[in-house]
Amino acid sequence: MENMRLESYDEVAEILRNCDNVTILTHKSPDGDCIGAGMGLCLYLRSVGKHANVVNSDGFPDRYDFLIGDYQPEEFKEQFVISVDISDTTLLGDELECYKDKIDLCIDHHGSNRFFARKTYVDPSASAACLIIFELLEHMGAEITLPMATNLYTGLATDTGCFKFQNTTPEAHIAAAKMFEMGVDFEHINRRMFDIKSRSRILAEQRLIGDMRYFEDGQIGFLTVTNQNIADFQIDRSELDAFAQIPLTVEGVRFGYTLKQQEDKPQLFKVSLRTTDADAAAICGEFGGGGHLRAAGCTIEGKPREVMAKLLETTRKYL
Amino acid sequence: MENMRLESYDEVAEILRNCDNVTILTHKSPDGDCIGAGMGLCLYLRSVGKHANVVNSDGFPDRYDFLIGDYQPEEFKEQFVISVDISDTTLLGDELECYKDKIDLCIDHHGSNRFFARKTYVDPSASAACLIIFELLEHMGAEITLPMATNLYTGLATDTGCFKFQNTTPEAHIAAAKMFEMGVDFEHINRRMFDIKSRSRILAEQRLIGDMRYFEDGQIGFLTVTNQNIADFQIDRSELDAFAQIPLTVEGVRFGYTLKQQEDKPQLFKVSLRTTDADAAAICGEFGGGGHLRAAGCTIEGKPREVMAKLLETTRKYL
Numbered sequence: 001m002e003n004m005r006l007e008s009y010d011e012v013a014e015i016l017r018n019c020d021n022v023t024i025l026t027h028k029s030p031d032g033d034c035i036g037a038g039m040g041l042c043l044y045l046r047s048v049g050k051h052a053n054v055v056n057s058d059g060f061p062d063r064y065d066f067l068i069g070d071y072q073p074e075e076f077k078e079q080f081v082i083s084v085d086i087s088d089t090t091l092l093g094d095e096l097e098c099y100k101d102k103i104d105l106c107i108d109h110h111g112s113n114r115f116f117a118r119k120t121y122v123d124p125s126a127s128a129a130c131l132i133i134f135e136l137l138e139h140m141g142a143e144i145t146l147p148m149a150t151n152l153y154t155g156l157a158t159d160t161g162c163f164k165f166q167n168t169t170p171e172a173h174i175a176a177a178k179m180f181e182m183g184v185d186f187e188h189i190n191r192r193m194f195d196i197k198s199r200s201r202i203l204a205e206q207r208l209i210g211d212m213r214y215f216e217d218g219q220i221g222f223l224t225v226t227n228q229n230i231a232d233f234q235i236d237r238s239e240l241d242a243f244a245q246i247p248l249t250v251e252g253v254r255f256g257y258t259l260k261q262q263e264d265k266p267q268l269f270k271v272s273l274r275t276t277d278a279d280a281a282a283i284c285g286e287f288g289g290g291g292h293l294r295a296a297g298c299t300i301e302g303k304p305r306e307v308m309a310k311l312l313e314t315t316r317k318y319l
Numbered sequence: 320m321e322n323m324r325l326e327s328y329d330e331v332a333e334i335l336r337n338c339d340n341v342t343i344l345t346h347k348s349p350d351g352d353c354i355g356a357g358m359g360l361c362l363y364l365r366s367v368g369k370h371a372n373v374v375n376s377d378g379f380p381d382r383y384d385f386l387i388g389d390y391q392p393e394e395f396k397e398q399f400v401i402s403v404d405i406s407d408t409t410l411l412g413d414e415l416e417c418y419k420d421k422i423d424l425c426i427d428h429h430g431s432n433r434f435f436a437r438k439t440y441v442d443p444s445a446s447a448a449c450l451i452i453f454e455l456l457e458h459m460g461a462e463i464t465l466p467m468a469t470n471l472y473t474g475l476a477t478d479t480g481c482f483k484f485q486n487t488t489p490e491a492h493i494a495a496a497k498m499f500e501m502g503v504d505f506e507h508i509n510r511r512m513f514d515i516k517s518r519s520r521i522l523a524e525q526r527l528i529g530d531m532r533y534f535e536d537g538q539i540g541f542l543t544v545t546n547q548n549i550a551d552f553q554i555d556r557s558e559l560d561a562f563a564q565i566p567l568t569v570e571g572v573r574f575g576y577t578l579k580q581q582e583d584k585p586q587l588f589k590v591s592l593r594t595t596d597a598d599a600a601a602i603c604g605e606f607g608g609g610g611h612l613r614a615a616g617c618t619i620e621g622k623p624r625e626v627m628a629k630l631l632e633t634t635r636k637y638l
Contacts (some may be wrong), residue, residue: 163482163495164509173496176482177489190483191567191595198570206525248510251517276510 006121009139015105015119016045016140021079022052025103027086028093030056031241032193034085035064036155037107037129039071041084043148044137051076057093061238066192067151080104085129085155087113087290107132109159112281112290127172130155134175149182154189161245162194166294204233209246213308220255220315221247224304227261237263244272244295254278255315259307262299269307272297278318286314325440328458334424334438335364335459340398341371344422346405347412349375350560351512353404354383355474356426356448358390360403362467363456370395376412380557385511386470399423404448404474406432406609426451428478431600431609446491449474453494468501473508480564481513485613523552528565532627539574539634540566543623546580556582563591563614573597574634578626581618588626591616597637605633 006012024042026034038054045052053073060068081103086092087110089100106117109132111124126132130152137144144152156175160168163176180186197205208229213222223246230237240260247256254276262268271289273280273296280296287310289298300307325331343361345353357373364371372392379387400422405411406429408419425436428451430443445451449471456463463471475494479487482495499505516524527548532541542565549556559579566575577591590608592599592615599615606629608617619626 164506164513166506168499168505170496170499173482173492173499177492177496180487180489180492186487187483187485194483195564195568196570197568202528202569206529209521210525245514249514249516250521251515 003115003117004119005115006119009121009136011119012105012107012121012136013140016136019080019082019104020050021076022050023078023081023099024052024054025081025083025086025092025096025099026054026056027091028057028096029241030058030060030064032064032067032158033128033130033155035060035067036151036153036158037084037133039067040130040133040137040148040151040155041082041107042071043145043151044133044142046074047143047145047148055096057095057097061236063192063236063238066189067154069147082107083117084133085109089114089116107136110290110292112285125169127167127169128156128159130159131172131175134179135171138178144182146183149179149184150189153179153184153186154193157186157190158193162190167292200234201236201239204229204235205243205246207233208243209250212247212250214250214253215312216316216319218250218252219319220257220312221250221253222257222259222308222311223247224259224308225261226304227263227266230261230263244274248274248276255283255318257308257311259304261304268299268301269304270297270299271307271311283314283318287311322434322436323438324434325438328440328455330438331424331426331440331455332459335455338399338401338423339369340395341369342397342400342418343371343373344400344402344405344411344415344418345373345375346410347376347415348557348560349377349379349383351383351386351477352447352449352474354379354386355470355472355477356403356452358386359449359452359456359467359470359474360401360426361390362464362470363452363461365393366462366464366467374415376414376416380555382511382555382557385508386473388466401426402436403452404428408433408435426455429609429611444488446486446488447475447478449478450491450494453498454490457497463501465502468498468503469508472498472503472505473512476505476509476512481509486611519553520555520558523548523554524562524565526552527562528569531566531569533569533572534631535635535638537569537571538638539576539631540569540572541576541578541627541630542566543578543627544580545623546582546585549580549582563593567593567595574602574637576627576630578623580623587618587620588623589616589618590626590630602633602637606630 024038026038042052042054082105083103084107103117106120108122109126113122134152244258256274258272259269281291284296284298287298343357345357361371361373370393401424402422403426422436425439427441428445432441453471563577573595575593578588581587600610603615603617606617
């Protein structure tokens with residue numbers, strides 16, 4: 001049977017109403033959007049008497065404890081598998097790789113989605129996977145509880161950089177307004193997600209920013225985080241995602257790269273690219289990666305200066 | 320005649336419809352909210368064929384050029400004076416002090432407003448003065464142009480920390496959604512207002528954060544900016560407002576103080592306080608200042624360590 005693209009919330013709602021014993025997959029190196037979307041959906045399914053769990057390959061980082069709350073995995077015989085915020089099965093990670101041909105429903109907001117699931121609902125115009133889940137639950141007339149709304153707001157805030165990034169839409173603001181009415185403690189969430197840093201992390205950022213490399217009159221900026229840096233500064237790896245935003249905060253930088261050495265494969269660097277006006281997904285696509293228009297990623301082998309040289313050569317075509 | 324409190328947008332609208340040749344006052348050390356509200360209102364008044372200007376004591380900092388656009392002051396015989404985002408005549412500054420008993424209409428969102436104008440519309444629940452102006456124009460059925468919306472969005476984003484701070488309301492999000500529909504280039508504005516920093520400013524922040532002082536197990540944090548720092552790091556004084564947010568980003572800090580030495584009166588420090596849960600306005604009120612629940616300010620005389628000692632003594636009562 002060919003994989004199918006769903007075109008409306010009605011179709012997704014119909015599937016959700018009829019499924020049970022659901023495993024919800026979130027991507028490796030989980031972030032606020034996949035955790036929020038997964039937990040939000042799981043809490044909803046449980047609230048209507050179904051069994052559901054949320055899983056991922058890397059476990060939930062401590063900083064998301066406030067989303068996990070008293071969630072406990074349930075025991076049941078799995079009948080249905082949903083992935084959220086996953087554009088490609090390579091993002092399942094080692095633990096969930098076994099699911100790659102077994103995904104019944106994929107709910108995603110990446111334009112680069114590869115339609116690996118039996119049925120896929122993808123809306124690249126949605127600011128976050130959490131926004132799709134929120135609108136879907138509203139469409140279904142679901143009773144959205146405060147813990148559901150807290151999860152969904154967190155993902156929406158995460159993926160929009162708290163309503164700052166280009167992917168923020170009127171719909172994102174309207175959803176946030178409704179979540180506020182539901183009592184979401186947005187101040188606490190935003191402080192936790194965006195503002196608060198340990199003194200050691202502040203020190204680490206200072207040093208890494210100080211060591212940034214610039215090219216093409218400062219239009220291209222590279223911030224590099226090696227395993228040695230992580231050890232020296234005692235950086236929690238789950239905090240590294242936030243570093244990707246740093247290079248673009250430097251005046252004049254249009255292509256902001258962050259190179260993160262992989263813990264298990266030190267010859268590999270995970271590259272994050274943020275752009276002001278260029279197509280980040282296209283650039284990362286040249287290295288087998290992908291993502292969004294202004295935020296994308298890929299993986300490149302080599303020493304930092306070799307990785308930088310490869311990226312520079314390609315980036316110059318987009319100047 | 321006693322000063323009067325206006326209770327509804329209808330009453331304010333009636334006044335705006337009947338006034339002409341208007342001078343709009345904004346506060347000294349102008350920020351995004353007072354400039355946005357002043358310019359937004361001025362552009363509206365001009366759009367309906369009235370004469371209006373926006374003034375303040377310190378001029379408009381360069382970083383707000385994108386709001387000022389091709390605005391030019393008009394020549395007219397002033398007949399009506401409106402203040403926006405001003406809670407007290409002490410905030411008029413030297414150049415505008417002459418207006419302190421001549422303000423016909425005050426539009427403000429500070430709970431500490433002192434009702435110095437003939438007529439005052441104050442809504443402390445409004446996230447920003449710009450939100451009041453926006454809702455007022457909507458209420459009047461005004462045609463809100465893109466330049467008006469750009470000004471009003473900028474102030475709304477400024478005062479809510481881009482929808483992060485405790486004062487953000489559902490109404491703020493709903494207004495933002497409408498401004499997006501009007502075509503406001505929010506990504507550009509937010510990058511400009513919140514993200515982009517010169518390399519010298521990044522260096523300055525690094526050094527100042529490194530020199531922060533902490534008390535009471537790190538619950539109280541002080542960041543001090545002296546005139547010497549400003550000279551050494553070539554900091555633009557108009558950028559200093561943003562420094563007030565820094566101390567609260569350090570994990571564990573509940574009372575985040577920023578002390579800024581005054582350029583003309585080096586024996587005086589302008590104090591900004593941001594709190595996570597304590598009443599900032601009450602603390603600053605003890606030193607003759609004021610503001611909002613989580614963001615307030617005052618001025619204290621002394622050397623940095625003397626100013627810190629005074630603030631510490633008072634803050635300990637609020638721990």
